[in-house]
Amino acid sequence: xxxxxxxxxxxxxxxxxxxxxGRVTPSLMMRAIGKGADGIVIGA
Amino acid sequence: MLQAARTPGLNLYTYSQxxxxxxxxxxxxxxxxxxxxxxxxxxxxxxxxxxxxxxFGYNEFNEGMDSRRAIYVSFAxxxxxxxxxxxERCIKCELCKGACEVDAIDFDQxxxxxxxxxxxxxxxxxxDEFEPPIGYLGYNxxxxxxxxxxxxxxxxxxxxxxxxxxxxxxxxxxxxILFIQCVGSRDLNMNTYCSSGVCCMISIKxxxxxxxxxxxxxxxxxxxxxxxxxxxxEEYFTLSRKEGIKYIRTNISRIKEDPITHNLKIVMQNTLGxxxxxxxxxxxxxxxxxxxxxxxxxxxxxxxxxxxSQDGFFKEFHARLNPIDTKIPGIVxxxxxxxxxxxxxxxxxxxxAASSLARLMSKDKYxxxxxxxxxxxxxxxxCGLCELNCPYDAINLTDDGAEVNExxxxxxxxxxxxxPSEAITLRYYREPQYEKQxxxxxxxx
Numbered sequence: 001x002x003x004x005x006x007x008x009x010x011x012x013x014x015x016x017x018x019x020x021x022g023r024v025t026p027s028l029m030m031r032a033i034g035k036g037a038d039g040i041v042i043g044a
Numbered sequence: 045m046l047q048a049a050r051t052p053g054l055n056l057y058t059y060s061q062x063x064x065x066x067x068x069x070x071x072x073x074x075x076x077x078x079x080x081x082x083x084x085x086x087x088x089x090x091x092x093x094x095x096x097x098x099x100f101g102y103n104e105f106n107e108g109m110d111s112r113r114a115i116y117v118s119f120a121x122x123x124x125x126x127x128x129x130x131x132e133r134c135i136k137c138e139l140c141k142g143a144c145e146v147d148a149i150d151f152d153q154x155x156x157x158x159x160x161x162x163x164x165x166x167x168x169x170x171x172d173e174f175e176p177p178i179g180y181l182g183y184n185x186x187x188x189x190x191x192x193x194x195x196x197x198x199x200x201x202x203x204x205x206x207x208x209x210x211x212x213x214x215x216x217x218x219x220x221i222l223f224i225q226c227v228g229s230r231d232l233n234m235n236t237y238c239s240s241g242v243c244c245m246i247s248i249k250x251x252x253x254x255x256x257x258x259x260x261x262x263x264x265x266x267x268x269x270x271x272x273x274x275x276x277x278e279e280y281f282t283l284s285r286k287e288g289i290k291y292i293r294t295n296i297s298r299i300k301e302d303p304i305t306h307n308l309k310i311v312m313q314n315t316l317g318x319x320x321x322x323x324x325x326x327x328x329x330x331x332x333x334x335x336x337x338x339x340x341x342x343x344x345x346x347x348x349x350x351x352x353s354q355d356g357f358f359k360e361f362h363a364r365l366n367p368i369d370t371k372i373p374g375i376v377x378x379x380x381x382x383x384x385x386x387x388x389x390x391x392x393x394x395x396x397a398a399s400s401l402a403r404l405m406s407k408d409k410y411x412x413x414x415x416x417x418x419x420x421x422x423x424x425x426x427c428g429l430c431e432l433n434c435p436y437d438a439i440n441l442t443d444d445g446a447e448v449n450e451x452x453x454x455x456x457x458x459x460x461x462x463x464p465s466e467a468i469t470l471r472y473y474r475e476p477q478y479e480k481q482x483x484x485x486x487x488x489x
Contacts, residue, residue, distance in 0.1 A: 014485040019415075019473055022461035028478055035486035 013041065045123040055160075059128060063157065065347045068451045069374030070163045070410050080153040081128035087148040089117055089125030093140035099133045103204070107194045109212075110204035115140045115149075120202050164374040164401045167348065167358060168394065169341045171380040174228040174235065174333040181224060181331060182299040187213040188306050189299070189329045191227075192246055199253055209254060211328055213306040218261075218328035221254065222310065223247045224296060225267040229334030237355045239384040241271035243332035248272070248281055250330070251289045264290040264326075266312060274388065297321065299329070335384040348375055349437045357383045368396045371436060373410070373451070376400050414471050415455035421445035423467035430459035430468060 018024060021042050029040050049056055057076050064075040097113035105112075105119040114133035117125060129140075129149075141149045173193045176183040183189050188211050197203040198210065211218050225243060228234040244267070251263045270291060272281040285291060298311040308329050313321045337356045345352060350370055351359040358381050361369040367383075369376050378397040379390040404410070417439070419430075424445035431439045431446065438452035439459055446459075446468070460468035469475070 016478065016481050016485065018478070019455065019457040019470065020461065023457045023470075023473070025475075028475075028482065031479055032482045032486065035483060037482075037486055 007043070009041065009043075045121075049123045056123070057158070058122075058124065060158075062344060062347065065165070068449070069372075069404070072162045072165060072374065074160050074162055074165075076158045076160065078156040078158055080155050081126060082131070082134075082149065082151055082153045083115075083127045083129065084148045084150050084153070085124075085126065086146045087126045087144075088146060089127065090145070091117070091127075092143045092145060093127060093149065096139040096143045098137060098139065099135050101130070101133045106197050106204045109194065109197060163405050164376070165348065166376050166378050166394075166397050166401065167344065167350070167370075167381050168378040168397075169338045169344060169358075169381040171335045171384070172338050174336045176227055176331060176333060181227060181296060182301065182308065182329070183331060186299070186301040186306070186308060187211075188218075188301075188308060188327065189331060191331045191333050192243065192250070193333075195250055195330050196246075199250065207257075209257065209328075211306070216327075217258065218326075219258075220262045220326050221251075221264070221328045221330065222308075222324075222326040223251060223263070223265040223330045223332060225265065225270075225332045227331040227333045228336075230268060235334050235336065235355065237334075237384065238271065239335040240386060240389075241273055241277070242335060242384060242386050244271045245274075245277060245280070245386065247330075247332050248284045248289075252284050252287065255284075255287055255289060262290075263288075264292060264324075266292050266294045266296060268293070268295075274386065335380060337381070341381070348372065350375070353383070355383070357381065368393060368400050371454075374401075374404065410451075412451060413455060415473065416450045416453045417448050417455065417457070417459050417468050417470055419446045419448055420467045420469070423465050425465045425467070427464060429462045429464065433458045433462045 024042055032040060048054055057078060059081060060076050060078045062074060063077050065072055067073045093115045094113050097115045099114035100111045101114065102108045103110050103112040114135070115127055115129045117127050127148075136151070138149075138151070141151075173191055176191070178184040181189065183191070190212065195209075198205050199207060201207045209217060225247060226238075229237060229239050229243070247265050251265060254261050254263060270281060272278045292312070292314050293316045294312040294314055296310060296312050300309045301307070302309060302325070308326050309323055310326060310329070311321055311323050313319070337358075341358075344350075345358060348370075349372060353359045358370065358377050360367045360377055360382050361371055367377075376397040378394040379385065382393070385393070417430075421444055426441060426445060428441045428446075431441050435456065435458060436452045436454055438449045438454070440447050440449070455470055457470050457473070460466075460470055
């Protein structure tokens, strides 16, 4: 969806490919925040 | 069909039903019930038995417009040309046995279950004509309102009237005929889809046919939109208008029958003109009913684990990019089983289905991706949520935990997202792999 509506994202964003947004677990998000990420975007 | 019957290596199972399908691409086992014909293969289709059979009844092939005997060949060009006995009608007089010169009648024949092993399956279950509810547009209420299939049988040279057009009420030749389009289709209360312009083209064709036979016939087509999309179709439509067939864009407001003449009085308005509502009288009304999935097709869908689209036809892999394959490897769709379409498109899809399977079957090996779910059986709580959520029926709960069929599995990850005990992982997409990725990305922060 994000691609088909031509959504833009800042260059400071780092994508991680995941098969399905349902696969994103809280532990993964907490790990990223813990390692210093400022935020998380889930682009389904 | 005749050529198919003559091709060596091609086995036809007619008068048969698929009962069960198990296995996967390259290794399907199909159980086929060969229904008892009560006539052996020695039959040469001579028809001597029909003449002596005293049990008459409705002829399904001619839409009930004439009769057939209990022993019959389903239609004149049936392949193979074997007689069969309809046991619901047979009175077991055994007169046919005496008439048969090749001694082919066997009253003790039983249904036979054949098990065959196949590598791939083409689903070509076709369609049925939508049966309008009784009374809708006067259908089944007034005798002179028929559907397109009935007209088709009447106009056929081998049909019940040998190609003559007659009114069901009095057998007279109708002079003023109305076709009504979009019966049961493009209607939110019945079928929402358009039958791909097939009924439009059939009406144009049949009205031209009638005009050829009876040049003085006055034919009108009441339509919502004429959809003549396709090579040469628009020209065909234009030609029919030049021949004097009238097309009125309208909605039918009311149909009433004259009780004496059985003519139909129809109130409608040409929505492209300014003449207002008008009552017109017709001698025969033909309903162009929509195409619907063949009856019993749900059973086949269940057996093959196919999904249905909203309209009830089988769902393809992708409506635009891959309308041939299904989500199950080794099973492809051809023709109206996938959605309403004309003969041209059906042939194209049938050939595409064959070549899609040829690509698959010409190799010795079937390659699957390694991205598949795997179950840690020590952690599995056997709750069965994964089995419920799998869109491909790839997970089965066994006594020692969930089991993934790696051929069915597409690696979508629905099961692991739903697994409460986190027992399922996806190869290449496991937790530590994501953790490493996140760590590497955030190193520079």
